Amino acid sequence: MTQLFDCRDAFANALVSLARADRRIVTVVNDSIGSSKITNFGEEFPGRLVNVGIAEQNMVGIAAGLANGGKIPFVCAASCFLTARALEQIKVDVAYSNANVKLCGMSSGLAYGELGPTHHSIEDLAWTRAIANMTVIVPADPIETEQAICAAAHFKGPMFLRISRMPVPIIHATDYHFEIGRAACLREGNDITLIANGTVVIRALQAAMLLAERGVQARVLNLATVRPIDREAIVQAATQTSGIVTLEEHTIFGGLGSAVAEVVVTTHPVPMRILGIQGVFAPTGSAPWLLDYFGLTPIAIRDAALELIEARQPV
Amino acid sequence: MLNDPRELCARANSIRRRNLIMLNHAGLGHTGGDLSATDILATLYFSILNIDPQVPDKADRDRFILSKGHCSGVLYTTLAEAGFIPLAELDTFMQPLSRLNGHPNRNKVPGVETNTGALGHGLPVAIGTALAAKFDDATWRTFVLTGDGELQEGSNWEAAMAAAHYKLDDLVLIIDRNRLQQGDATERTMHLEPLADKWRAFGWSVREVDGHDHAVLLGTFRSVPFELGKPSCVIAHTYKGQGVSFIRDRAEWHHRVPSKDELTIALEELGDNGHDPAL
Ligand SMILES: Cc1ncc(C[n+]2csc(CCOP(=O)(O)OP(=O)(O)O)c2C)c(N)n1
Ligand SMILES: [Mg+2]
Numbered sequence A: 001m002t003q004l005f006d007c008r009d010a011f012a013n014a015l016v017s018l019a020r021a022d023r024r025i026v027t028v029v030n031d032s033i034g035s036s037k038i039t040n041f042g043e044e045f046p047g048r049l050v051n052v053g054i055a056e057q058n059m060v061g062i063a064a065g066l067a068n069g070g071k072i073p074f075v076c077a078a079s080c081f082l083t084a085r086a087l088e089q090i091k092v093d094v095a096y097s098n099a100n101v102k103l104c105g106m107s108s109g110l111a112y113g114e115l116g117p118t119h120h121s122i123e124d125l126a127w128t129r130a131i132a133n134m135t136v137i138v139p140a141d142p143i144e145t146e147q148a149i150c151a152a153a154h155f156k157g158p159m160f161l162r163i164s165r166m167p168v169p170i171i172h173a174t175d176y177h178f179e180i181g182r183a184a185c186l187r188e189g190n191d192i193t194l195i196a197n198g199t200v201v202i203r204a205l206q207a208a209m210l211l212a213e214r215g216v217q218a219r220v221l222n223l224a225t226v227r228p229i230d231r232e233a234i235v236q237a238a239t240q241t242s243g244i245v246t247l248e249e250h251t252i253f254g255g256l257g258s259a260v261a262e263v264v265v266t267t268h269p270v271p272m273r274i275l276g277i278q279g280v281f282a283p284t285g286s287a288p289w290l291l292d293y294f295g296l297t298p299i300a301i302r303d304a305a306l307e308l309i310e311a312r313q314p315v
Numbered sequence B: 001m002l003n004d005p006r007e008l009c010a011r012a013n014s015i016r017r018r019n020l021i022m023l024n025h026a027g028l029g030h031t032g033g034d035l036s037a038t039d040i041l042a043t044l045y046f047s048i049l050n051i052d053p054q055v056p057d058k059a060d061r062d063r064f065i066l067s068k069g070h071c072s073g074v075l076y077t078t079l080a081e082a083g084f085i086p087l088a089e090l091d092t093f094m095q096p097l098s099r100l101n102g103h104p105n106r107n108k109v110p111g112v113e114t115n116t117g118a119l120g121h122g123l124p125v126a127i128g129t130a131l132a133a134k135f136d137d138a139t140w141r142t143f144v145l146t147g148d149g150e151l152q153e154g155s156n157w158e159a160a161m162a163a164a165h166y167k168l169d170d171l172v173l174i175i176d177r178n179r180l181q182q183g184d185a186t187e188r189t190m191h192l193e194p195l196a197d198k199w200r201a202f203g204w205s206v207r208e209v210d211g212h213d214h215a216v217l218l219g220t221f222r223s224v225p226f227e228l229g230k231p232s233c234v235i236a237h238t239y240k241g242q243g244v245s246f247i248r249d250r251a252e253w254h255h256r257v258p259s260k261d262e263l264t265i266a267l268e269e270l271g272d273n274g275h276d277p278a279l
Helices: A007-021 A039-044 A054-070 A077-083 A087-095 A124-127 A142-154 A198-213 A232-240 A256-266 A289-292 A298-312 B005-026 B030-049 B069-081 B085-091 B121-137 B156-167 B193-203 B214-222 B261-270
Strands: A026-028 A049-051 A072-078 A102-105 A135-137 A159-163 A183-188 A192-196 A218-222 A226-227 A245-252 A271-278 B062-068 B142-147 B171-177 B205-210 B230-236
Touching: A007 A039, A007 A135, A007 A142, A007 A159, A026 A054, A026 A245, A039 A198, A054 A072, A054 A077, A054 A087, A054 B261, A072 A077, A077 A087, A077 A102, A077 A159, A077 B171, A087 A124, A087 A183, A102 B171, A124 A135, A124 A159, A124 A192, A124 A226, A124 A245, A135 A142, A142 A159, A142 A218, A159 A198, A159 A298, A192 A198, A192 A232, A192 A256, A192 A298, A192 B121, A198 A218, A198 A245, A198 A298, A226 B156, A226 B205, A232 A256, A245 A256, A245 A298, A271 A298, B005 B030, B005 B069, B005 B085, B005 B261, B030 B171, B062 B069, B062 B121, B069 B085, B121 B142, B121 B156, B121 B171, B156 B261, B171 B193, B193 B205, B214 B230
Parallel strands: A026 A049, A026 A072, A072 A102, A102 A159, A135 A159, A192 A218, A192 A245, A245 A271, B062 B142, B142 B171, B171 B230, B205 B230
Antiparallel strands: A135 A226, A183 A218
């Protein structure tokens, strides 16, 4: 069995290392120390962890103020409450004011499974990427998570990062170099392109293997930065392959698929399939069960890709 | 309607037993907060609320809003005991496609008034229902239960102002004052005291009671509104995990659930419930 990792560990370790080297780094939480796995950070830097209690709006406002005072605040809170509850603070205090705040949306997507739609964060990419000045990043594995957190600390400006708790395998090589705004090509192929990010990248890779069994060579792109988007990689995919399938742990309205489509239709229109949560509140079920329920299985992804290819063949 | 606190006590015991069995079966849930609120819910559902499980949406029903929606476990078991949903359905808690999601959904479960789970939503919605009753000169009342950590959400204080402003004496806020939140004690996280003074300063009529004493709860809820023209606030002093020694008053039981062995001991501690030999 492939070993699986909870990206919150890589996140928390990176944060502690960065904080050792840079005194400006502080964390701001909403009774979310355990769920963000930053107990160690709190023990090592007790004076640099601000727990505002269960008060997300206050949390984000305080982070903006800390940034104004020269700190580099990492807000660590369940993504659902961070983005939904404090969206205006994110827009005005952080993005519009261009405050150097790193918003870390923990346990994003469907990770909270059976806790239900209040806890699912499947709109966070649509909300944050619609806001000017925001950089939006969705790491796919512990290697990318660690590098994205380092990049966030060194980048000056508002940023939203999704940090999942859903166990994922390592998908990047140890010499992988994460760069903000740059898609990573995980598999070459010129028949069709699969674009994913975060926890479902592994599912895209699995689908690509199923496609290869059918003689279809799929290119797989990990589009970790949703904003600013890697237009060049998308245009290349549109011109060099016969279509694009996107998949995301997010609603299909306004997320990764929409972001890709915005580039595709305005540059080199090709047929697309956008896989994700189909604009409904999820039924009860665990996170992996829900991903399957919403058609994010390797087989369903393969079939979507095959459909796309078939539709392109002239009858 | 039960009038005898001893009968309420037996009901509460039955709810605790079923709840723990359900949590163990699901392997998920919020044990501590369920148990701290059990006596409050038992008193409301079996002695106070004007509700009808046969007509769960009758227009003149009293509204009960569980703002601390993570304690869906105690709500579902209470609704099942009160006949709103089948007792057997409790086995489906958190299972794929179950109506019994981790946080309550009014579109699925009869008796649920509004969807909660994100904290700090119940009181504003309760202001709305209480206002609606006032507009119609209706006699039904609104009861809303919040956690204490939950009060750190600013929305509660916006609602607190509105309730007094509109003189909502048909509204009763019950605060489950178990002094613990998710990670630690409330007073170590973001302190709330002096809590009663805060509510008084916001224009509410406040009583502090033992949230596990059924006779006291009964008397308190029967005497609302405490003052005409003011919303009523009951600060119910409780223990998270009340009823089971190794769960009581321990922060780590916020979202831990009992293992099979722990369940056996817990049920032994709770003892017979006198209602249902199956339990
Ligand atoms: C808006 C929001 N922020 C954070 C959470 C996560 N959360 C769930 S329960 C909880 C602690 C609640 O403490 P309290 O209100 O005291 O409830 P109780 O002790 O009765 O369980 C937290 C932080 C949430 N559900 N909603
Ligand atoms: Mg509490």
